[in-house]
Amino acid sequence: MAKGIDPQESLAALFGCRVRKLRTAAGLTQAELGRMTHVVSTRITQIERASGARPSQELAQALDAALVADDLLVDLWPYVYREAFPDWVQAFMALSARATAIRQYLAHVVPGLLQTEPYARALLSVGRTLKSEEQLEERLSARMARQTRLRGADRPELWVILDEAVLRRPVGGPDVMRDQLARLLATAEEPHITVQVLPFAHGEHGVLGGSLTVLDLPDGTETAYTEGAHYGQLIEDPEEVGRFAVTYDLLRAAALPPHMSLDMIRSAMEDNHHDATVVSRSDRRRLAQKQLQQSGRGRLRRGGGRTPRSRPRP
Known part of the structure; x- marks a missing residue:
């Protein structure tokens, strides 16, 4: 059992405990297993402790092959990732x-x-x-x-x-x-x-x-x-x-x-999607602000002042 991790807590914890057990039996460090599966050692730590993101299917396959797990980890993986959903x-x-x-x-x-x-x-x-x-x-x-x-x-x-x-x-x-x-x-x-x-x-x-x-x-x-x-x-x-x-x-x-x-x-x-242009959110916000500014009684001049309202002649 991984230190401080109960394999009965979750399927992710069970997966992590199996990885640690297989790794120690193979005489590998986390860094060595990480190099074999092309991930950093901290990722192996996360998996063994059931912390962080669950392993991807590709990583589960790589771990299974590196640890000669005979598809144990591959077969367990679908249940691990489903666990994250309702x-x-x-x-x-x-x-x-x-x-x-x-x-x-x-x-x-x-x-x-x-x-x-x-x-x-x-x-x-x-x-x-x-x-x-x-x-x-x-x-x-x-x-x-x-x-x-x-x-x-x-x-x-x-x-x-x-x-x-x-x-x-x-x-x-x-x-x-x-x-x-x-x-x-x-x-x-x-x-x-x-x-x-x-x-x-x-x-x-x-x-x-x-x-x-x-x-x-x-x-x-x-x-x-x-x-x-x-x-x-x-x-x-x-x-x-x-x-x-x-x-x-x-x-x-x-x-x-x-x-x-x-x-x-x-x-x-x-x-619909050939050379289409989608206005970005920031551009839409600027356009909306401009329209709001122009919707008042006084419109902004280019210099920033308001256009004076005309008065009726006496």
């Missing part, structure tokens, strides 16, 4: 990790499984619960790691319906958004991934303002998950899940066919 998110992640098919509708953003790293970083940087740069990197690493399932032998069928608003909002700026749209076009070429767009013209629908995911599980059952900006709900009651599955099918029928959807994505990439 219980309902952890449950959804665990189910998603073994789903045979994933059906998603997104109203505002590209789903995490298809996000580029810069796009994901822009989204995670404005999270209300974000506490530090280390936590940002931890969450970013976890999100990118989940995408590896789409490239594995047990990859699920992925069907994504994007509201048109997802294509129009330049998350991270025009360059980041253009690359993200290009990523959507590329991934849609994969035989197990289908992307559709629900256009503004469709109007109201059953999931307006939120998102919906329906998971097909190996045992033949289904689970639904709905999410807003700061909440989520896992639905497992078969009757209720069935209603959400029908809702999703209605959205799929109303969305543009896949080939027309890709045309809309190309159009958004070329028209």
